[in-house]
Amino acid sequence: MSRVPPPLALMAELTHRCPLQCPYCSNPLEMLKAGQERDTAFWLGLIDEAAALGVLQIHFSGGEPTLRADLPRLIAHASVAGLYANLITSAVLLDEAKLRALANAGLGHVQISLQGADPENADRIGNYKGGHNKKLAIARLVPELDMSLTINAVVHRQNLHELPEMIDLALSLGADRLEIAHVQYHGWALRNRAALMPTRAQFEAANTLVEARRAELGARMRIDYVVPDYYADAPKTCMGGWGQKLLNVAPDGRVLPCHAAETIPGLVFDRAGEKPLREIWETGAAFETFRGTAWMQEPCASCALKEQDWGGCRCQALAITGNAAATDPVCALSPRHAEMNAMAAMEAEAGVEDFIYRRI
Ligand code: SF4
Numbered sequence: 387m388s389r390v391p392p393p394l395a396l397m398a399e400l401t402h403r404c405p406l407q408c409p410y411c412s413n414p415l416e417m418l419k420a421g422q423e424r425d426t427a428f429w430l431g432l433i434d435e436a437a438a439l440g441v442l443q444i445h446f447s448g449g450e451p452t453l454r455a456d457l458p459r460l461i462a463h464a465s466v467a468g469l470y471a472n473l474i475t476s477a478v479l480l481d482e483a484k485l486r487a488l489a490n491a492g493l494g495h496v497q498i499s500l501q502g503a504d505p506e507n508a509d510r511i512g513n514y515k516g517g518h519n520k521k522l523a524i525a526r527l528v529p530e531l532d533m534s535l536t537i538n539a540v541v542h543r544q545n546l547h548e549l550p551e552m553i554d555l556a557l558s559l560g561a562d563r564l565e566i567a568h569v570q571y572h573g574w575a576l577r578n579r580a581a582l583m584p585t586r587a588q589f590e591a592a593n594t595l596v597e598a599r600r601a602e603l604g605a606r607m608r609i610d611y612v613v614p615d616y617y618a619d620a621p622k623t624c625m626g627g628w629g630q631k632l633l634n635v636a637p638d639g640r641v642l643p644c645h646a647a648e649t650i651p652g653l654v655f656d657r658a659g660e661k662p663l664r665e666i667w668e669t670g671a672a673f674e675t676f677r678g679t680a681w682m683q684e685p686c687a688s689c690a691l692k693e694q695d696w697g698g699c700r701c702q703a704l705a706i707t708g709n710a711a712a713t714d715p716v717c718a719l720s721p722r723h724a725e726m727n728a729m730a731a732m733e734a735e736a737g738v739e740d741f742i743y744r745r746i
């Protein structure tokens with residue numbers, strides 16, 4: 387029997403191309419061009435390997451996955467292979483016929499990101515004119531086509547004042563679930579941190595609002611809430627623990643333990659197609675480096691919670707401390723925690739407004 391349980395889900399990043407230019411995109415600063423993307427046969431083979439490995443869900447993501455003309459075929463293949471297919475999309479390139487084709491191919495769930503509730507501000511954040519209203523039109527169709535709808539509301543200093551309206555909007559669109567996620571500072575978001583960082587007052591107001599709306603809405607719409615790391619005291623269990631629940635396949639076929647793993651120097655990533663996916667997952671060097679607890683330093687190494695949060699986020703530890711094996715500075719026990727809180731407050735108060743937009 388295998389020592390490593392199978393992953394629950396596979397994130398298939400089909401492309402880095404995207405018509406939007408969100409300043410908090412989690413894609414790497416050095417994005418891959420269309421010519422570096424893997425072809426249909428590669429993704430079909432990967433889906434078969436994932437199903438054989440025991441993966442239950444596949445998330446088609448990007449960039450913007452609907453830019454790939456083979457998306458309906460990939461969804462149909464995943465569906466036949468027994469994988470639950472989810473599409474993570476900006477929705478601006480979809481129309482009713484395209485969405486219907488994806489539903490007919492077996493798509494079960496659609497996650498649509500909103501940049502805000504005010505069309506003008508939302509279009510400014512995504513740097514795509516008319517995008518907000520296109521998203522709303524597509525989102526409304528998702529439940530009509532018998533698919534589950536999640537609205538991803540990514541929040542930060544420049545749209546948190548719209549959070550009450552964003553919750554109402556998700557409800558009016560017929561969402562089963564609303565994910566309110568404060569920006570996670572990887573990729574382009576790290577570059578735009580000063581323009582995105584909320585103030586502590588905004589953070590506290592958002593917490594109170596979410597709690598109240600959750601109590602009010604109950605089962606009508608589930609609200610998941612990702613707090614802003616820089617103001618939290620306990621780290622999130624990033625990726626469900628490194629190499630434990632999820633794997634990420636980049637557009638060029640590299641298999642990553644998380645979407646930001648390539649920021650960590652020295653990690654070696656295997657390519658799907660060159661080695662069996664099972665071997666990459668179970669024994670690949672990048673997965674083994676931070677799997678479990680053997681790599682931990684103090685205070686994590688002797689902490690009672692080390693098998694609950696698995697030491698937090700490796701990419702964040704690297705970004706803040708310069709050491710990917712350090713305790714995530716979100717943790718109140720990290721020697722860098724107070725410094726991280728102070729930096730957040732200072733950046734939020736500085737009031738930078740201009741974004742560096744994501745561009746290939
Ligand atoms: Fe988690 Fe490490 Fe903090 Fe303990 S010391 S709570 S394991 S991050």
Ligand code: FES
Pocket residue numbers: 572624625628644645646647698699700701702
């Ligand atoms: Fe890489 Fe958290 S984003 S471990």
